Amino acid sequence: GENVEQHPSTLSVQEGDSAVIKCTYSDSASNYFPWYKQELGKGPQLIIDIRSNVGEKKDQRIAVTLNKTAKHFSLHITETQPEDSAVYFCAAPSFSGGYNKLIFGAGTRLAVHP
Amino acid sequence: EAGVAQSPRYKIIEKRQSVAFWCNPISGHATLYWYQQILGQGPKLLIQFQNNGVVDDSQLPKDRFSAERLKGVDSTLKIQPAKLEDSAVYLCASSYRVNREQYFGPGTRLTVT
Numbered sequence: 001g002e003n004v005e006q007h008p009s010t011l012s013v014q015e016g017d018s019a020v021i022k023c024t025y026s027d028s029a030s031n032y033f034p035w036y037k038q039e040l041g042k043g044p045q046l047i048i049d050i051r052s053n054v055g056e057k058k059d060q061r062i063a064v065t066l067n068k069t070a071k072h073f074s075l076h077i078t079e080t081q082p083e084d085s086a087v088y089f090c091a092a093p094s095f096s097g098g099y100n101k102l103i104f105g106a107g108t109r110l111a112v113h114p
Numbered sequence: 115e116a117g118v119a120q121s122p123r124y125k126i127i128e129k130r131q132s133v134a135f136w137c138n139p140i141s142g143h144a145t146l147y148w149y150q151q152i153l154g155q156g157p158k159l160l161i162q163f164q165n166n167g168v169v170d171d172s173q174l175p176k177d178r179f180s181a182e183r184l185k186g187v188d189s190t191l192k193i194q195p196a197k198l199e200d201s202a203v204y205l206c207a208s209s210y211r212v213n214r215e216q217y218f219g220p221g222t223r224l225t226v227t
Contacts, residue, residue, distance in 0.1 A: 006156075034215065043118070043205055043218035044157065089156050099169050099212050104156030 002027040002094030006105025013080050014113055021108045023090035024072040033073045034102070035064060036089045044089060048075070080112045116140065118219030120206050126225045132194035135222045139187065139208030145169075147216060148181055148191050149205040157205055157218075163189065164212055196226045 003026040013019050025033075031052040036044035050057045050064045050073065057064050061080075066073045073092075077084055087107045093100035119138040127133050139146050144165050149157035160179065161171040165186040174181070178197070183189040193200055203221040 004156075032213070036218075041220075043207075043220045046215055046217060049215060091156075093213070099162070099164075101159045101162060101170055102216065104158070107154075107156055 002030065002092055002103040004090060004092050004103045004105045006090050006108060008108060009106065010109045012111045012113065015080060015082060017080055019077045019080055019110055021075045021088055022072060023105050025092040027092065027094055029095055030092045032093055033066060034091050035075045038087045038089065082112050082114055085110055085112045118206055118208055118217055120219040120222055122222055123220065124223050126227065127196055129198055129226050130195040132192065133196060133224060135191045135204050137189045137206030137219060140217055143208035143210055145209045145212050146183055146189050147207040149207065151203040151205055169212065198226050200224060201226045
C-alpha cells in the first residue's frame, strides 16, 4: 500500500523567511497530492493541491511542486507570517477496488516567530 | 457554503462505555469519510461512504466500531465498548464525489479514561 513520509517534523522560521516541507510517496499510480493546514483545535483545512499532469502550482504565498520521477512533492511558503504557524499535512492516494483513499504524512509543526 | 458539521466537539467516557459521533457533510457531497487522528499523527481513514453505501471499511475495527449513513446525508460513528487506545480526534470529511477534494469538519475529541 501507499506510504507517505514527511519531513521535517518540526520547522521554526523567522517572520518573512521561507518554509519548505517535503513528502515522498511510494505508489507510482498516485495522481493527486493535497496539502492541509491544521490549527489547534480545528480540523485540517485544504490549502493547495496538485494533480500529476502539472509540475508546479501557486496560490499567492504558497506553492506546491511535484517530481513524479523521484516520487516527491513539496510545499513552499514564502514571506511567512505568524498566522502561518500550524501543523501541515501532505497526503497521497492509495488505490483499492477502483477508489482511492488518502494516506497522510505524520505532519510538520511550523512555528513562525515575529 | 456551510462546512462539515460535527457533534459533540468533546466527549469524555470511561473504558467499556459506548459513544456516538454525528456528522453532517457539505450539501451535495456524495462521499463521506470518517478519520481517526491520534495525537501527533496524521488522520487515518476508518470508513468511506458513497451515498449510503460503504466503499472502504478495511481499517475499521469492526468488533467495536460501527458507522452508518442511512439516507445518504448525515452519518453516525459508534464505538462500543471503548478502549483507552480509542482516545483520539474523530474527523469527518466530505467530497463532491469519490477522488475529489476532501473537506474536513472540526472533529470530536474523545478521551477514554
